[in-house]
Amino acid sequence: MDSIFTHPALKIAPPAWDSARLQPRIVHLGCGAFHRAHQALYQHHLLASSDCDWGICEVNLMSASGQLLVENLRQQQLQYCVAEKGADSTTLQIIAAVKEALHPALDGCAGILRALTRPQAAIVSLTITEKGYCTQAATGELDLTHPLIEHDLAHPTTPKSAIGYLVEALRQRREQQLPPFTVLSCDNLRENGHVARTAVLGFADAIDPALAAWIKQHVSFPCTMVDRIVPAVTAESQQEIAALLGVEDPCALACEPFRQWVIEDNFVSGRPEWDRVGAQFVTDVAPFELMKLRMLNGSHSFLAYLGYLGGFHTIADTMQHPAYRKAALALMMAEQAPTLSLPAEINLQQYAEQLITRFSNPSLQHRTWQIAMDGSQKLPQRLLDSLRHHLNVGTDYRHLALGIAGWMRYVLARDEHGAAIDVVDPLSATFTAINARAPEGDARVTALLAIEAIFGTDLPANPAFVATLQHTYQQLCQRGARAAVESLNQGVR
């Protein structure tokens, strides 16, 4: 069958196998940019270096863009190109780990449930974004009032949410006496496996406590730490790849060369030997996960809000500004690192400096606007957990405070020149209402802190913290983001 990867203009070698070799033992929900450049690439490398036959059935549950990706994958033998872009060179690979690609609009709910209930389906992995779990970010509990969850509770055999699909698939597997599968979350959440487990058990318990008990006994939800900077695909990045590849691949994407995957080794129906291709299996992921969520993602969010407001289009652009570079490193080392307890062999100063180098990669157009998305789902694990540490022990948290203030200013949806900001967030309607009634000053800070799903109840009830945040927010609005970041470095509050 013809595909772009058999075209004579192709400039690199196509894969040595096709999907006929593969068995659909992995079903992945959320075939987005990150999964294609991370888990699927690890699996490809394992297929290239062993007799492993584990293939991935990709499922996109949401959006027209998710459907288009599935349609495009089907047009090109389920293969696609990943461009690993370093500061000085780019390496192209054609990934051939996909066995199937599905979307509800193309295959129906039944088609996806068929894939999830095949006897050989042993792992269901997830990159569905932090909001895909339909949980309260502050507590990790399932939000039973979430519109998708409300739909699925009323129609459990024809779900729409990832959680609903998981529970219905497990119900059918139990009924047909099929083996359970492992649910492998690969999203940027603290204890992501536990978040997935809490959501699945919360949903199952609401429809059938006996099913919830079966899931609790038979299904595993290992935690993972996942790391690779994979910016959203842009027309520019695709054109650049097409020029190097020799053909146009609508499923192509660019990423950094660095990749890391730390996985809790807890699989009920087997797993591929990903440690043969660079992944690490451990008993406790938490130290690695907290290090990454706070040192990398925390500084990413700080740079996203203060960088966007300061007029920087990408993270690499912020790194060109000495004050931003210095502030990011100070946030990492002075306010995130002290909250961590890691094995002695991990050198956090070295890790932080490596992060600054990674952030400075001029080849990646990682937009501050993209990282600013879904802040209501990101702030707790990236900035607020560390903040609580400093409040408990009485240590300085000025960078964390400015990062939170930057988010509060960003969701006002108007930049420092009065231009509109496209704020993308599941709670955007809440922000719009607050923007109308509390557009500025101490009242704005208090109103945003009152969003319990983000800040819980302890933070708004801490008068010293509230006063500090109100002062920081006022300084940010008066001076502007760039000056506020510069004043951080002079120790000026």
Ligand code: NAI
């Ligand atoms: P993306 O936008 O390319 O893909 C998001 C995927 O999630 C799509 O397949 C979409 O259909 C699905 N999705 C979105 N909302 C959903 C919902 N409510 N229910 C079910 N599925 C939903 O984004 P990308 O870059 O693939 O990132 C996805 C997640 O991967 C992130 O949210 C993060 O948790 C994790 N991640 C991303 C990294 C990156 O650099 N892009 C790196 C490390 C982790």
Ligand code: CS2
């Ligand atoms: C970023 C992450 O978009 C964001 O929120 O902070 O996707 C980041 O690129 C990855 O976690 C890096 O591993």
